[in-house]
Amino acid sequence: CVQDDEFTARLMNIYKQVLKEGIAQPINFMLTRSDYMLHANESDDSKLSLKQVEFNTIAVGSSGTSSIVPNLHRYVLQELGIADNRAHEKIIDNNCADSFAEGMVTAWKLYGNERAVIMFVVSTDDYNVCDQRHLEYAIKKLNPLINIIRCTLAEIADNSTLGDDKTFYYEKQDVAIAYYRSGYAPSSYPSEKEWDARLLVERSRCIKAPNIASHIAGVKKIQQVLAGPGVLESLLSDKSAIERIRSTFVGLYSLEGECGKKAFDMAIKNPEKFVLKPPREGGGNNFFGEEIRTVLNSVEHSDDYSSFILMERIFPPVTTNCIVRALSSDEGPEKVVNELGIFGYYL
Numbered sequence: 001c002v003q004d005d006e007f008t009a010r011l012m013n014i015y016k017q018v019l020k021e022g023i024a025q026p027i028n029f030m031l032t033r034s035d036y037m038l039h040a041n042e043s044d045d046s047k048l049s050l051k052q053v054e055f056n057t058i059a060v061g062s063s064g065t066s067s068i069v070p071n072l073h074r075y076v077l078q079e080l081g082i083a084d085n086r087a088h089e090k091i092i093d094n095n096c097a098d099s100f101a102e103g104m105v106t107a108w109k110l111y112g113n114e115r116a117v118i119m120f121v122v123s124t125d126d127y128n129v130c131d132q133r134h135l136e137y138a139i140k141k142l143n144p145l146i147n148i149i150r151c152t153l154a155e156i157a158d159n160s161t162l163g164d165d166k167t168f169y170y171e172k173q174d175v176a177i178a179y180y181r182s183g184y185a186p187s188s189y190p191s192e193k194e195w196d197a198r199l200l201v202e203r204s205r206c207i208k209a210p211n212i213a214s215h216i217a218g219v220k221k222i223q224q225v226l227a228g229p230g231v232l233e234s235l236l237s238d239k240s241a242i243e244r245i246r247s248t249f250v251g252l253y254s255l256e257g258e259c260g261k262k263a264f265d266m267a268i269k270n271p272e273k274f275v276l277k278p279p280r281e282g283g284g285n286n287f288f289g290e291e292i293r294t295v296l297n298s299v300e301h302s303d304d305y306s307s308f309i310l311m312e313r314i315f316p317p318v319t320t321n322c323i324v325r326a327l328s329s330d331e332g333p334e335k336v337v338n339e340l341g342i343f344g345y346y347l
Contacts (some may be wrong), residue, residue, distance in 0.1 A: 005279050005307040007186045008219060014199050015212045024166040024205040029107045029177070030214050030346040031100050033060040036248065037316040037339050051314050052248040053339065057210050057218030058281065059184045063343055064134025067097040096343035101138035103345030107207050108146060108176050110347075116176035117147040121201075123182040124152055132181055149173070153183060156197040168204035179209040184281040220277045224252040224309040251312035255305050263310045264300075267292050275311045288313070 033056045041047035073091050108118060118139065120132060136148050151159070151170065160170045168175040178201050182188045189195050202212045216222070225231060227249045232242045253263035267274050276287040276295060287295050299305045320333040 008216070008221075008279050008307065010189075010195065011212060011216055014195075014202055015216060017199065018202050018212060021203060024203065025207055025211070027107065027110055027207050028211060028214060028346070029103070029207050030057055030210045031060050031063070031103060031179070031343075032057055032346065033062075033341045033343050035339055035341050037314045037337065039250070039314045040317055042315075045317070048317065050248055050340070051250050053314065054220070054223060055218060056281070058215045059181050060343070061128055061131055061181075062341065063096045063100045064131040064138075066341070066343075067094050067134060067138075070094050097134050097138045099343060100135055100345060101142055103347060104135075104139050104177065104179070104209075105142045105146070107209070107347055108143075111176035111207055113174055113176060114145070116174040117149050117170070118177045118179060119170060119175045119206075120148065120150045121156070121178055121180045121182050122150050122152060123188065124154075126181065128181065147173075153188065153194040153197040154191075156201065157193040160197070160200060162200060162204055166203065166205040168201060168206040175204075175206045177207045177209055178204075180215075184215070218281070219279050220309050221254075221279060221307065224254055224311075227252040250314060253310040255308055255310060260306070264296060264305075267296060267310050273313055275313050277309050277311055279307045 035053040035056065036050050037053055038048045039051040041049070070091050070093055074088060077087060077091075104118060108116070120136070122129075122132065126132070132150075139146055139148065149170065156170065160168065162168060168178070183198060189198070198212075201208065208214075210218075227246075232245060236242050236245075253266075254260050255263055267276065271289050271292040274292060276292045278285050278287075296305060316337040316339075318335050318337060321336045322332070323334055323336065
């Protein structure tokens with residue numbers, strides 16, 4: 001996987017350099033989201049089970065906006081004149097932004113400097129700014145004295161230094177937490193400057209959300225390896241927990257070696273039953289149906305596909321809903337599927 005994907009290889013190089021130099025900050029902090037869909041049984045679509053799509057460890061989005069959606073739904077029902085209490089009771093509260101903020105404040109306290117700032121590492125003209133702001137407000141609600149700054153990787157490269165004790169200073173401000181809302185895709189690193197900034201942060205003693213190791217742990221290849229025979233058993237002792245977790249897995253296959261050849265043939269024969277996933281985050285990168293045949297046939301006699309994984313396709317129930325889009329005049333219901341994201345933090 002690493003040798004065949006330049007982006008992942010560069011992340012691994014940073015990890016190896018930090019490991020060789022010595023990890024300056026032992027605190028491991030992650031804000032995560034595990035995504036699931038309902039899967040309809042092939043022989044009986046009334047039998048539904050929850051299946052995991054992926055586990056996100058970096059730049060997890062929608063904690064802020066998800067927290068206010070329940071009130072939006074209640075407002076819409078009110079505007080439609082639906083006063084049925086049972087309908088309103090079905091809309092449950094969502095406190096994921098408060099949970100993320102709790103994790104942030106706890107990590108900030110563990111850093112041990114009340115004057116240190118929390119840094120949101122963002123993209124230029126970040127379209128997720130509203131989502132990020134809600135998390136910022138939730139942090140401020142818990143502790144109004146915490147100073148939060150926003151900057152890009154390029155700005156970090158231009159305005160940051162490391163102290164002799166590896167304290168990370170941005171414009172002479174001690175940084176307690178570097179929270180990545182960028183840095184998860186090759187487009188986040190248009191030049192060597194951005195890579196230099198990422199290395200500087202990882203070498204420092206600030207708390208990273210996530211650190212480079214946890215970032216790499218979220219790549220698709222790791223998801224496939226964790227689903228392999230005996231892997232969960234090597235990590236967990238609770239048999240009941242192992243069974244519950246494994247019940248959410250669909251088939252995940254490597255395209256390397258002899259087993260990879262079998263997976264390759266399965267995908268070519270029945271592409272409609274699978275999803276081909278490259279080692280990328282952020283959505284919009286996967287291949288479906290005939291696209292799978294096209295991609296695999298184009299790289300059949302090379303190693304270019306070894307960083308991909310093959311995943312059994314989840315077939316969720318299709319419902320209808322109205323989609324609100326910016327700058328669009330589309331009206332009427334459309335066919336949609338639902339995804340469940342479970343937010344959490346690890347510290």
